[in-house]
Each structure stands twice: as C-alpha cells, then as structure tokens.
Amino acid sequence: NIGFQYSGTPKPVFSDVSFTIQPKQKIALVGESGSGKTTLCKLLLKMLPFQKGDIQISDVNFKNIKTEDWQKQVSWISQNPYLFHDSIRENLLIAKRDATEQEIQSAVEKAFLHDVLDERPDGLETIVGERGARFSGGQAQRIALARVFLKDSPIIVLDEPTSNLDPM
Secondary structure, three states: OEEEOOOOOOOOOEEEEOOOOOOOOOOOOOOOOOOOHHHHHHHHOOOOOOOEOOOEEOOEEHHHOOHHHHHOOEEEEOOOOOOOOOEHHHHHHOOOOOOOHHHHHHHHHHOOOHHHHHOOOOHHHOEOOHHHOOOOHHHHHHHHHHHHHHHOOOEEEEOOOOOOOOOO
C-alpha cells in the first residue's frame, strides 16, 4: 500500500493504493482530474520520493534501485512531451543514440509519424522548434511516441499520451 501527500496540503493525493502488475501486462489508471494519476506516474518514475509504503519490482524493493538504473528500464510520455529545438531525428535519438536507420523508420511507422514527415520537405531533419512549436500537440505526441518505440524499454509509463492526438 502506498500513499502520497504534497507538503503544505491538507490531505493526501491518494492513500492505501495497492496493485500488482505482471510482466507484459498492460494496466490503465482511470480517474477524475486531480485524482493522483500523474503523481503516481511520477512516483513510478522516481521523480518524487516515496512517503509511505513500498513498491516491489521482481522481489526487489523499489527504494533500493538506483534512479539512473531504473530510468534506463523505463520510457515515459507525459501529457505535454518535451521536444528540443533540434531536428526530429535528434529528438528521436535522445532515446537511443546508436539507433540504426531501420530502427528509426520502424519507430516512425509504429507512431504513425510517417504522414507528418511526408508533409515536411526536410523529413526527419525538420527542426521542431522550441518545445515543438512548429508542430501541433498531436504531432508532438507522435514524435514522443516514436521516441518511446525507439528506446524499446521493458516498462512504458504513459500519462495521457493520446490527449492531443488527432483521430485517424
């Protein structure tokens, strides 16, 4: 059971939360805005310190896993993904510096980013602008999804990653 309360707030964001995730299992946390979904994601990413309870990862206490080791095993997409003022290619390569062209193309296809690239004369070399300013929210989300697919980590945490996607 885990719980979390931001300092200076009168009540916990959540308390007595307990669940088990099996390998290869997909789960979804659903709740109202402000119910603690993003906070729970940040706890799972080691972006916030635990206050109460434990998480076990393959019988290892989560607190005993080094943050840098854990973050190599996890990919995350937030509601508003961060894109650097660089090319789409460089924004993808953040996930895997030594990626092959075939791996990049596979990630682009999985994220349905190829349509976006076809609209741009510079394709993968298109500069995204500061925080992705030259792209719609949905296009920025697709770049972030392609980055996750390229990293190919065993654990993926998605914090409403499709909130800005346009319907296909």
